[in-house]
Amino acid sequence: MLSKSKIMRGKQCHKSLWLYKHQPELREISVGQEAIFQAGTDVGLLAQDLFPGGVDATAGYDFPNRQCAAKTLALIAEGVEVIYEATFIFDEVLVAIDILAKEDGLWNIYEVKSTTKVKPPHLPDAAVQCYVAMGCGLDIGEVFIVHLNRSYVRNGELNIQALFTKSNISEDLMDYDNEIPDLIEELKAVQLLEQVPEVNIGPHCSNPYGCDFMNHCWKHVPDYSVFNITRIGSKAWDLYEDGVLEIGDVPDDFPLSNNQRHQVDIEKTGEELINPERIKNFLGGLSYPLYYLDFETFMPAVPLLDHTRPYDQIGFQYSLHIQHEPDGACEHHEFLAEANGTDPRLKFIEQLLKDCGKEGSIIVYNQGFEVARMNELGRAFPQYQVALEKLTQRIADLMKPFQQFAFYKKEMRGSYSIKSVLPAIAPELSYKDLVIADGGTASTAFYSLFQGNYKGDPGQLRNDLLKYCERDTWAMVVLMEKLRGI
Numbered sequence: 001m002l003s004k005s006k007i008m009r010g011k012q013c014h015k016s017l018w019l020y021k022h023q024p025e026l027r028e029i030s031v032g033q034e035a036i037f038q039a040g041t042d043v044g045l046l047a048q049d050l051f052p053g054g055v056d057a058t059a060g061y062d063f064p065n066r067q068c069a070a071k072t073l074a075l076i077a078e079g080v081e082v083i084y085e086a087t088f089i090f091d092e093v094l095v096a097i098d099i100l101a102k103e104d105g106l107w108n109i110y111e112v113k114s115t116t117k118v119k120p121p122h123l124p125d126a127a128v129q130c131y132v133a134m135g136c137g138l139d140i141g142e143v144f145i146v147h148l149n150r151s152y153v154r155n156g157e158l159n160i161q162a163l164f165t166k167s168n169i170s171e172d173l174m175d176y177d178n179e180i181p182d183l184i185e186e187l188k189a190v191q192l193l194e195q196v197p198e199v200n201i202g203p204h205c206s207n208p209y210g211c212d213f214m215n216h217c218w219k220h221v222p223d224y225s226v227f228n229i230t231r232i233g234s235k236a237w238d239l240y241e242d243g244v245l246e247i248g249d250v251p252d253d254f255p256l257s258n259n260q261r262h263q264v265d266i267e268k269t270g271e272e273l274i275n276p277e278r279i280k281n282f283l284g285g286l287s288y289p290l291y292y293l294d295f296e297t298f299m300p301a302v303p304l305l306d307h308t309r310p311y312d313q314i315g316f317q318y319s320l321h322i323q324h325e326p327d328g329a330c331e332h333h334e335f336l337a338e339a340n341g342t343d344p345r346l347k348f349i350e351q352l353l354k355d356c357g358k359e360g361s362i363i364v365y366n367q368g369f370e371v372a373r374m375n376e377l378g379r380a381f382p383q384y385q386v387a388l389e390k391l392t393q394r395i396a397d398l399m400k401p402f403q404q405f406a407f408y409k410k411e412m413r414g415s416y417s418i419k420s421v422l423p424a425i426a427p428e429l430s431y432k433d434l435v436i437a438d439g440g441t442a443s444t445a446f447y448s449l450f451q452g453n454y455k456g457d458p459g460q461l462r463n464d465l466l467k468y469c470e471r472d473t474w475a476m477v478v479l480m481e482k483l484r485g486i
Contacts, residue, residue, distance in 0.1 A: 001093060001094050002184060002187055004095045004129060006020065006187070006191075007183065010183075011124060011183060012208065012211070014199055015196060015213070016213050017187060018191065018196050018197055019213050021191050022196070026216045028215050029212050031441060031444055039300075039301040042114075042302065043112060043113075043114040044098055046302060047098065047112040048099065050099070050110075050146065051082045051101050051110070054080075054083055055080050055082070055083055055084065056084040057072040057084065057085050058085040064087040065087075066094075068087035069087040069088055069089045069094065072088060076138075081102040082101050083099075084098070084099060085098065089136070090131075090132045090135030091132070091135055091181070094132075095133070097110075097111070097129050098112040099111075100133075106140065106141030107138045108140075108142045109126065109129055109133065111126050111129060111145055111146065112147075115148065116147060117150075118147060118169060119208070120208065122145050123169060123173065126143050129143075130173055142170045143168070144167060145166075145167045146166050147165055150309055153309050154303040154306055154308055155306055158302070220245075224247065224413050225246065226239045226240065226246070229414055230260055230414045230415070231259075231260070248268050250264045266408060266409070267410050270410055272408065273405055273407065273409075274486060275405070278406035279401055283483060287359070287360055287361050288324060288326070289322055290322070290362075291320055291321075291322050291357070291363065292321040292477055293318060293319070293363065294318060294370075294472040294473045294476070295315050295317070296315070296439060296443065296446070296469055297313040298314055298443045298444075298447040299311050299443065305343045305345070313373060315344070315377070316344050318334065318469065319332070320333040321474060321477050327484075330477055332473075333355040334466060334470060335352070336465060337446075339449040341450070345377060345381065349377055352391075353387050360394065361396045362394045362395045363395075363396055363476055363480065365399045366397065367395050371392050374389075375388070398480065399416055402416040407483070409425070411423065418475055425479060426478050426479075426482070429475065429478060434464070434468050436465060442465055445465070446461075
């Protein structure tokens, strides 16, 4: 049978659907994607509290199946009016509706999403659910997308009614009345093909969702290709369709911005691009002591702490290297919250204000992130708002000289992220020796620890987190010394 998820996969790409059925071992799911899946599951379970007293049609089963469909029909016959994971089969398609509720004599469908608004892919997704349910004889009233309310601010116990928004999409689904049956027939045929369908890579590989077969389908594309030209966007597909994959093969007359042309030309020549005046202007705006600062955060879909909203970023860690004079030694300070369920933010703020002193430039990499977090902390704890604002006024962004191509080497591969700049400038210093080597992994791991479901050694995890965050700020020290040398 097809399922709703298979239909949505096949709607995006026939090849992805075929591989999912015939060669699922080729899928590659990242830690970040698994975290998104888990957030969706958690939000879905929480949304059931909007309709208390319902019966789960899939209870006792690992996933919705024919038995769940039979159970759903039995529950309806018994007069049950709220069914979770209501399962139906029609036209060889199986669906499980998140929440099915009988209201005013009709059945309303509530599909739960962990997003903060209705997104275009949600419409055909719900249309499939509606088509199958109606095919099974249900009288459908309204169809809703239940999503998180980004405006909701937690204060005390979680208010489920305020946390979620029910958006009525019934009228929007009429556009899919004819499309869904035809799509189902089309995808049934795809699943029965003996050979994988020929589908070239294209923008559909990541739209509307990133595909877990991308590494398989993109294996002919070099690790560093025209798709890595900075801010290239759709123009990369023009080059690809002309047979150009290597950056060094981009024609000299191909329309590019100045920074894009710098990247392409340097890839061809191997020369460094240095603008001493831009670097000098950046350095001239700094005052010692320098405080090299980096935050780590986690971002729960459902707010865990008072004065936070869905998907607010919660700072749980920072690293700080302090340098009192050029070429001077650095002292290191750090903070890592206790994962005991208590709000880490007050201790975070108090130690940060103490460690950052009263004067001197605070060096960060991508100031928009740290500034936004400090502003959020100031709003949540007004008693510290003025002090935090004073910190933001001292911030200087070390990313800017690299972002503006004041310094560029081909080894940076068109990226000005610190993970790309550091190995290009100081290849002896990288993240390869670390167990945790990126912010996404750090965030996911600490969030798991904070929730009490981390399966590894908590002490070792804390040690790995401290090493990673310290590497980020030490990397900034090294980059600053490189700029001063120039």
